[in-house]
Amino acid sequence: MKKYLLILLLIVGSLPGLKAQDGEKIQSLKIAFITQKLQLTPDEAQKFWPIYNQYDQEIKALQLNDKNGPVIExxxxxxxxxxxxxxxxxxxxxxxxxxxxxxxxxDFREILIRRLQKRNQQRLEPLRR
Known part of the structure; x- marks a missing residue:
């Protein structure tokens, strides 16, 4: 299991910045990460992912439509x-x-955020010198 996490971290770390196609890569990594973490059987995965995709679409719609709304709401x-x-x-x-x-x-969000922060710090290092 740690081997899969290491591979995932290496892949996330090799993403060359966030562009439209990177969103697809991140989504693919998220699917792989969740599948591995939940240890989904093929039967579970076949039933789970359509439900999850609906759930994920609702969350994304909320984030897009209400991003300037009151945080508590x-x-x-x-x-x-x-x-x-x-x-x-x-x-x-x-x-x-x-x-x-x-x-x-x-966990996936935290890993992704850490990797992006680390990459941004590395990009800024030459500018600070």
Whole structure:
């Protein structure tokens, strides 16, 4: 399992900046990361990903449409989307894996943010000298 994380980190670290196609790469890495973290069987994956994609589209729509709205209200809307999908996720992957799902999403975001911050610092180093 640590081997997969290392490979994922290396791939994320090699992304050459965020462009439209990088969004697709990041999405692919996210799918691989979540699949590995949840240890989805082929049957689970086949049922899980269509539900997850709907869930993810709702979250992205919220983030695009309400990004300038009150933070507390946006957080509440995000929580409501998650609550809405919990039962659907539990039917496919069970309650333990649902908890792992939300943790895996958070972990992926943190890894991605750290890598982007590190890359930005490396780009700024020559300018500071």
């Amino acid at each position: 946006n957080e509440e809307k995000l929580l409501n989307i998650r609550k809405k999908y919990v039962a659907s996720f539990e039917k496919v992957i069970g309650p333990q894996k649902v908890n792992k799902l939300f943790n895996a999403e958070r």
